[in-house]
Amino acid sequence: MSTFLILHGPNLNLLGTREPEIYGALTLAEIDRRLEALAAALGVTIRTFQSNSEGALIDALHQARDWADGVVFNPGGYTHTSVALRDAIAAIGLPVVEVHLSNVHAREDFRRRSLLAPVCLGSISGFGWQSYALGLRALAERAAARG
Numbered sequence: 001m002s003t004f005l006i007l008h009g010p011n012l013n014l015l016g017t018r019e020p021e022i023y024g025a026l027t028l029a030e031i032d033r034r035l036e037a038l039a040a041a042l043g044v045t046i047r048t049f050q051s052n053s054e055g056a057l058i059d060a061l062h063q064a065r066d067w068a069d070g071v072v073f074n075p076g077g078y079t080h081t082s083v084a085l086r087d088a089i090a091a092i093g094l095p096v097v098e099v100h101l102s103n104v105h106a107r108e109d110f111r112r113r114s115l116l117a118p119v120c121l122g123s124i125s126g127f128g129w130q131s132y133a134l135g136l137r138a139l140a141e142r143a144a145a146r147g
């Protein structure tokens, strides 16, 4: 059975109260529960992890090499700044889907540039919690097609 890491970056622990007009009203725990249900329906398993620290996110990506078949990653604000996370994604050789709750292309100019997107399998932005669901579905179907 395929196993995937759902990785949440900085400030996503505040979902539910953080700028709900942009990020929606669901808490991170509610999003994770929905993703658990989707994973069960898709016949895959997930582990979820959130950190506000760049180093902890890098460590989680490194460790995922030992057990995960891919990563659904919302890097939050590090999307636009982190060479170190980009290098970690490139180093681990796992398929990583970059996801964003909001449509980063419809916001401030600085959000339109992702340092991570070029080393990810693909990017999904603007569908609220379903950005994660679409990313998980894409990884699960890709893994099933590859056997």
Ligand code: DQA
Residues within 6 Å of the ligand: 010, 011, 074, 075, 076, 077, 078, 079, 099, 100, 101, 102, 103, 104, 111
């Ligand atoms: C975000 C978009 C980022 O620009 C922002 O810094 C976040 C959340 C999103 O999910 O829409 O923290 O990744």
